Amino acid sequence: MIPTQFEYLAPTSVDEALAALAEHGDEAKVIAGGQSLLPVLRMRLNAPEVVIDLGGIEALRGVREDGDALVIGAMTTHHAVLHDALVGEHAALLVKAEHQLADAQIRHRGTIGGALAHADPAGDLGAPALALGAEFVIAGPGGTRTVPADEFFVDLFETAIAEGELLTEIRVPKHTGWGAHYEKFVRVAHQWPIVAVAAAVRVEGGTIAEARVGLTNMGSTPLRARSVEEALVGQPATEDAVASAAARAAEGTNPPSDLNGAADYRTHLAQVLTRRAVLAAAGA
């Protein structure tokens, strides 16, 4: 299948891209790797008149340190994130999630910014971004602004990025020394998760000092399991204690029902997977 005809723009700077967005408005779609957009275009579920490819903007690629945070360019590929030494040292949870994201071909083409901006609640990066308290740098006609993760995901495929804006960077606070685990539940390896749980914990002397837990595909956006986090703090990293906290994982969620499972099954999975993710992150 081939898409309907569209004009293809390949800006080489963010300003150029913003100008193109301003010019074409809602006739345009931004492509940032194309691993979700291209199937949609090929199935003719969408027919934009203009496609703006961010692939030529070198400034949007790469990972750097900025004080207590890592700054990841939106056009950094999954593969690059997965193998980045800084990410490995300071944001191990991202590595755990990227490692299980789709397959090698897709990881070489798809980008972290594209995935997060696409905001598929079954996408693998939303929950880790929430758990790590990432911030999203968004460029627009009036300059840049920074949106915290808790405010970034608005609804199904909807984010805080407004018309005419672009996601340029993801700022991830360093979680150096934290244990991390991404527990993904699928039927076949290349599938989107039925449910997945991202957990990062800091253990001091066998006790959980801090915990961050994010949920994938348990609602219309990635979700943070705050009641689990709160219940974990101060607890020993033991099966019983973690299970008790994990039992609260589905609080405030609204999981979908589809071919892979009804909502009540997902609710059950969220609890089981949260326990497993936290225990693995704690090294228990």
Added chain:
Amino acid sequence: MTAVEDRPDTDASSAKEIGRDRRRKEDQRLITGRTRWTDNIALPGMLHLAMVRSPFAHAKIVSIDTEAAKAADNVVTVLTGADLGEAQGVCINAWAITTEQVTPTHVPMPTDRVAFAGETVAVVVARTMAAARDAAELVDVEYDELPAALDLKKSAADEVLAHPDLGTNKSAFWKFDSEEAGTGGNVDQAIEKARGDGIVIEREYRQQRLIPAFMEPRSTVVDPTGEQITMWSATQIPHILRFALAATTGVPESKIRVIAPDVGGGFGGKLQQTPEEMITFAVARRLGKPVKYTETRSESLMTAHHGRDQWQKLTLSAEKDGTVTGLKVELTADLGAYVSLVGGGVPVLGAFMFNAIYKFPAYQFNCQTVLTNKTWTDAYRGAGRPEATYAIERLMDELAAEVGVDPLVVREKNWITHEEFPFTTVAGLEYDTGNYEAATEKAKASFGYDELRAEQQRRREAGDRVQLGIGVSTFTEMCGLAPSRVLGSLNYGAGGWEYASVRMLATGKVEITTGTSAHGQGHETAFSQIVADRLGVAFEDVEILHGDTQISHRGLDTYGSRSLVVGGEALVRAADKVIEKAKPIAAHLLEASVDDIEFSAGRFGVRGTDQGLAMAEIAMAAFAAHNLPDGVEPSLDSDATYDPVNFNYPHGTHLCAMEVDTETGGVLMRKYTCVDDIGTVINPMIVEGQVHGGLAQGIAQALWEEAVYDDSGTLVSGSFVDYLLPTSADTISFDVQHNSTASTTNTLGTKGVGEAGTIASTPAVVNAVVDAVRHLGINDIQMPCTPERVWRAIHDVRGSGTTDTEGAAMPHFDESTGMQGTTDRTDGANQ
């Protein structure tokens, strides 16, 4: 049914190729794509087609407005069924399983009513594929939606009619009764007796709907500009397709040439005369120009025929010790919207296999085929036999549980022992050879059966979160379709013979034509090995030509594990004729008596001397024709048409260990061992590939694949996001072994292997999953055994793990997800 008479074989020392791991000579071009896939074909002036398809499962066509599409750039025309009229022909059902079968007329493009979602109502012809696709969206079809017959059981009760004009959804009822046939006793009496003093197992199993999902989407090119109309099509059946084209369009068969160039997989899914082929043929004739149609993956999943889709009601009776006394099968089979080429014949092929390797004294098979408003169904790898094998192998495990013995014990008590061959079964077939005991012993040892049973016991006693189950499948199948007389007795519309010819070229090279039509099996390699040994020529000197009605003018194509066992036998017989034709020439040139000529290892020698001539020398002599004996024609070329006298019966013991996470319902394969008896192996590497792929496909039915429709008859699992095919990441390394007993139904002693893995593995896997949780009170989990179903079975939330799959897809590619033309996000790379 008797064995083929023994014929002089080349001596053992000359069998250099048979049994050798030859790499497939066709693979380099197939894998790199530098080859003749149909869609790669581009002809001068060729036009492109796009189909306009119904979004509704059942609707009246009120009007079709093609004006906007016709006016679009680069569009040549838009045609409807009314425009093409009778020139579009009809799609035929070659196997009316009863004379009273209710068969809706299947017009490629209906004019009044659509009967399934995806049915074509108009075709756009344009100068480019893109223009055709664009214009297809401009065709405005007004529909008046009708109630759709979707649920199989409700459809069988005629609650909603799939074709109101027919008055019923019930297409045909087919029955086999061993008492009536004289092959066994009265099954109802056996069951009644067992209700008093024995064991009766009653179960209902679901064979979910599957999609063949071949790798190469279907594609057809038709060139009407020559004296013959040439059709290239991604089909398994070029010869049958030519017959159907001629029979339904009025074009003489001699004016049609059908070519199946390289074809990228079929699994039965390309065993069809498709509406798209008929439409492409009609458009090319109408316009007098070459045209091409290549389907999208979405179209392929939605409209290429599906497989399986049955409810199986089963009653097995046995004595208290587990000795089986009767088996009664009541099937309801979903035909979909039309009766396809083989149609109701698919479940009937299973009728002879439910008794499997066991000595049932009484057997009855009943099958009701039913029309619904879903995609039509037809053959899919195994075709009838996987369904039968699943039912009986699941039942034998249930019987073992009831008796309280190991599943292998109850099988051994009932199977045919190796001394009893040939054995005539309660279904009337004569099994030629086999050794179920030996295959099972070998499989048990390699699998580590006793150790795994011990581990299972430990896990059960410890109440482990992850339980272990062991599944058994001691399958057999009938393959090598088929003796023409048998097909005739079943009311099939054609025979089951096969054709081959050998052309001895002047340079000593050999061209073989075969009426079988490879689409990934490796015929070119395996057949070359057979010919190389038979004629004593080099493997590299043999060329296999196939898939073109002008080159291999006779043939019945490839399906039902028939190519080697039927087509290979034709090849052997043609090659032997070459040898016989060469002998008088050799005798003449060697100045010897024909009676003294011995052929061995490619050389014609004179008995008792060291004189002799090579096959290539005789070929050259025949070509030059300067010095031939009087009355001998200057040609060694020979052909043969072979009609098998019997099916052949591969069998095997498959053992599967599955781990079940009782907390999530997730299942994980731990070990899979199979010991198959497929007779003589021509190329072990190809066989291993066939078994691996077959296992993956059968395991996929057990665990992953299911075609799901929603309440309005839309295929929800309409992309590979939701129709879950496994990849190598989802399967383990299989332990594949053999325990061969040569078949006596063909010269080479071969048995079919193309379907074995698929037929055997599905029940082995489900038996293992059920076995892992049987101690929790579970005796069935519906396929595919999804984690959710397993979890529900364990936790008894909804009962027995037989929940319907939710009729909703994951929303990643749904237009309702708000992705239309907005700029508020950088769409891109989730996955």
